[in-house]
Amino acid sequence: MQHGSDEAVTIYDTTLRDGAQAENVHFSLPDKLRIVRKLDELGIAYIEGGWPGSNPKDLAFFREVSTVPLRASRIVAFGSTRKAGVAVDQDPQIRMLLDAGTKAVAVFGKTWLLHVRKVLRVTPEENLEMIRETIAFLKSCGKEVVYDAEHAFDGYQEDPAYALECLEAASEAGADWVVLCDTNGGSLPEKITELTALAARKISSRIGIHTHNDGELAVANALAAVQAGATQVQGTINGYGERTGNCNLISAIANLEIKMGKRVLPPGALSRLQELSYFVDETANLAPNPRAPFVGRCAFAHKGGTHVNAIGKLFRSYEHIEPEIVGNRRRILVGELSGRSNIVLKAKELGLTLREDDARTREALQQVKEMEGKGYEFEAADASFELLLRKRLLPYPPFFQLVEYHVSIRRFPAKEYEVSEATVKLSVKGETVYTVAEGDGPIHALDQALRGGLERFYPDLARVSLRDYKVRILGPMAGTGAVTRVLVESSDGSISWTTVGVSTNIVEASWEALVDSIEYWLLRLERLAGAPLPKAG
Numbered sequence: 061m062q063h064g065s066d067e068a069v070t071i072y073d074t075t076l077r078d079g080a081q082a083e084n085v086h087f088s089l090p091d092k093l094r095i096v097r098k099l100d101e102l103g104i105a106y107i108e109g110g111w112p113g114s115n116p117k118d119l120a121f122f123r124e125v126s127t128v129p130l131r132a133s134r135i136v137a138f139g140s141t142r143k144a145g146v147a148v149d150q151d152p153q154i155r156m157l158l159d160a161g162t163k164a165v166a167v168f169g170k171t172w173l174l175h176v177r178k179v180l181r182v183t184p185e186e187n188l189e190m191i192r193e194t195i196a197f198l199k200s201c202g203k204e205v206v207y208d209a210e211h212a213f214d215g216y217q218e219d220p221a222y223a224l225e226c227l228e229a230a231s232e233a234g235a236d237w238v239v240l241c242d243t244n245g246g247s248l249p250e251k252i253t254e255l256t257a258l259a260a261r262k263i264s265s266r267i268g269i270h271t272h273n274d275g276e277l278a279v280a281n282a283l284a285a286v287q288a289g290a291t292q293v294q295g296t297i298n299g300y301g302e303r304t305g306n307c308n309l310i311s312a313i314a315n316l317e318i319k320m321g322k323r324v325l326p327p328g329a330l331s332r333l334q335e336l337s338y339f340v341d342e343t344a345n346l347a348p349n350p351r352a353p354f355v356g357r358c359a360f361a362h363k364g365g366t367h368v369n370a371i372g373k374l375f376r377s378y379e380h381i382e383p384e385i386v387g388n389r390r391r392i393l394v395g396e397l398s399g400r401s402n403i404v405l406k407a408k409e410l411g412l413t414l415r416e417d418d419a420r421t422r423e424a425l426q427q428v429k430e431m432e433g434k435g436y437e438f439e440a441a442d443a444s445f446e447l448l449l450r451k452r453l454l455p456y457p458p459f460f461q462l463v464e465y466h467v468s469i470r471r472f473p474a475k476e477y478e479v480s481e482a483t484v485k486l487s488v489k490g491e492t493v494y495t496v497a498e499g500d501g502p503i504h505a506l507d508q509a510l511r512g513g514l515e516r517f518y519p520d521l522a523r524v525s526l527r528d529y530k531v532r533i534l535g536p537m538a539g540t541g542a543v544t545r546v547l548v549e550s551s552d553g554s555i556s557w558t559t560v561g562v563s564t565n566i567v568e569a570s571w572e573a574l575v576d577s578i579e580y581w582l583l584r585l586e587r588l589a590g591a592p593l594p595k596a597g
C-alpha cells in the first residue's frame with residue numbers, strides 16, 4: 061500500500077489526557093513530565109497534557125511543564141466549549157484553560173443533535189453560539205485553537221446539515237484545526253472517508269482526525285481520514301484510552317511513514333518506536349502487549365516450520381516490513397510445529413553453526429517434538445532449548461550431579477507452625493555435598509538447598525534470582541494426578557531467561573526447571589569467560 065505521497069502529517073498525542081481516561085492507567089505528575097520529554101525527543105508535534113479545569117495535578121502539570129525546555133513539541137491544554145448560559149469570558153473552565161499558559165488549547169464541542177438536546181439540553185442555535193464564542197474568544201487571546209468536533213461522524217449520520225454547520229461555525233470562528241472525532245469509536249472507514257473529504261472541501265481550517273477503537277478500527281479509520289484529506293492524526297501511545305482505547309499512534313505512525321510515504325517524525329525517530337512504546341508502558345506500570353503490531357515481541361516471531369524455512373531464504377516472504385525499521389527484531393520459535401529450518405536458524409541466533417542435513421539437526425528436532433508431546437514448551441523457555449542444543453552439539457561435562465533430594469512439609473492442625481524442608485545431596489567437582497534448607501514452601505526450600513550446595517563452588521550464583529514461577533496443569537481431567545508444566549524465569553540483574561520442567565510431580569517439574577536455569581547461567585558464564593569452569597567429578 062505504498063501511495064508515494066510525501067506530504068507531512070502532524071501527530072497530536074493525547075496519551076496524557078485521553079490516554080489517562082483508560083481504566084488502570086494513572087500517571088503521576090513526574091510520570092507526565094517524563095513522557096513529555098520522551099515524546100519531545102521523538103519529535104511528536106503536539107502533546108495534549110491534560111485538562112487544567114479537571115484536577116490539581118493537571119493544573120500543576122501545566123505550571124511545571126512550562127519550565128521544561130522542549131525542542132519539537134508544543135504543549136496543549138484541553139477543555140470544552142463554554143457552559144450553556146454563561147458568558148465565555150466569565151466561564152471558570154475557560155479561565156483555567158487560559159491560565160494554563162500554553163500557546164495552544166484544544167476545546168471539544170458538540171456536533172450530534174442527540175447530545176445537544178439530551179446532554180447539554182440546549183437548542184441547536186445555542187450550541188452553535190457556544191462553539192463560535194469559545195473559539196473566537198480563545199483566538200482573541202492569541203491562542204492556537206484545536207477544535208475537537210465530538211461525535212462528528214454520529215452527528216453527520218443523524219443530521220448531515222447540522223453537523224456541517226457545527227464544523228463551519230468552528231472554522232469561521234478561527235479554529236486552526238477542526239478535528240473530526242469518532243467519539244463512540246463505531247464508524248466504518250467508508251463513513252470516515254465521506255465526512256473527512258467533505259469537510260476538507262467545505263472548511264478552511266486544517267482537518268484532524270481523532271478515533272476510538274470500539275470497532276477495532278481506530279488506526280484504519282485514522283489512515284482513511286488521512287487519505288481523504290486530514291493532516292493531523294490524534295491518538296495515544298499503545299492505544300490507551302477510555303473503553304477499548306484510542307487510535308494507537310505507534311501503529312498509525314508506522315503505517316503513515318512506511319506504507320503511505322508520509323513525513324511524520326524527524327529522520328531517525330521511526331527506529332525508536334519500540335523504545336517509545338515500552339517506555340510509556342513502563343511508566344504506566346503496564347506489561348507491554350506481546351502481540352502489539354510493529355513493536356510487540358511477537359510481531360516478527362516465526363513459528364511454523366514452512367514459514368521459518370521461507371524466512372531463511374527471504375525475510376520478505378513472511379514479514380511485511382523489516383523489524384529493525386521500527387526498532388524491533390526477528391525471533392525464531394522452536395516447538396512441535398518446527399521443521400529443521402527452525403533448529404538451524406535458532407542455532408544461528410545463538411551463535412551456533414548447524415546445517416539442515418546434519419544428523420544432529422534432525423535429532424534435536426526429534427527430541428523437541430517428543431518432549432513437546434510430553435508437555436514441554438520451548439517457545440516460552442528459550443534457555444531450556446539452548447541448553448538442549450548445546451548439550452547435543454558440544455562436549456558437556458555437567459557442573460553438578462544430583463545424588464538425591466528429599467522434600468517434606470510439616471503442618472500442624474492449629475496452623476500455628478508450618479514449614480517446608482528440603483535436603484539435597486549433590487556431587488560437585490569430586491565432592492559429595494549435602495545441604496538442608498527451610499523455605500516458605502517446598503519449591504522455595506528445594507531452591508535454597510540446591511543453591512546452598514553450589515554456592516561454595518560457584519559463588520557468582522548469588523547474583524541469580526527467581527523472577528517468576530508459573531505452573532500450568534496439562535490435561536486437568538486427570539485431577540491432582542495431571543501432568544504439570546513449570547516455567548521459571550530467572551535473572552542476574554542484566555539478563556533474564558526462562559526454563560521449563562514437566563512431570564506428574566510438581567516438585568520434580570520445578571526441580572528440572574531450576575536445574576536448567578542454573579546450568580544455563582553457568583554455561584553462559586563459562587562462554588563469557590572464554591574458559592571452561594571446573595566441572596563435576
Ligand SMILES: CC(=O)SCCNC(=O)CCNC(=O)[C@H](O)C(C)(C)COP(=O)(O)OP(=O)(O)OC[C@H]1O[C@@H](n2cnc3c(N)ncnc32)[C@H](O)[C@@H]1OP(=O)(O)O
Nearest residue numbers: 111113114115140141142143144168169170179180210243
Ligand atoms: C469526548 C471526551 O473525551 S471529552 C473529555 C472527557 N474527559 C473528562 O471528562 C475528564 C475530566 N473531567 C472532569 O474532571 C469533570 O468532568 C469536569 C471538572 C470537567 C466537570 O465536572 P462537573 O462540573 O462536576 O460536571 P460533570 O462532569 O458532572 O458534567 C459535565 C458538564 O459539562 C457539560 N458539558 C459537556 N460537554 C460540554 C461541552 N462540550 N461544552 C459545554 N459544556 C459541556 C455537561 O452538560 C455537564 O453540565 P450539566 O450537568 O450542567 O449539564
Ligand SMILES: CC(=O)C(=O)O
Nearest residue numbers: 168208210211241243
Ligand atoms: C474529544 C475526544 O476525546 C473525543 O471526542 O473522543
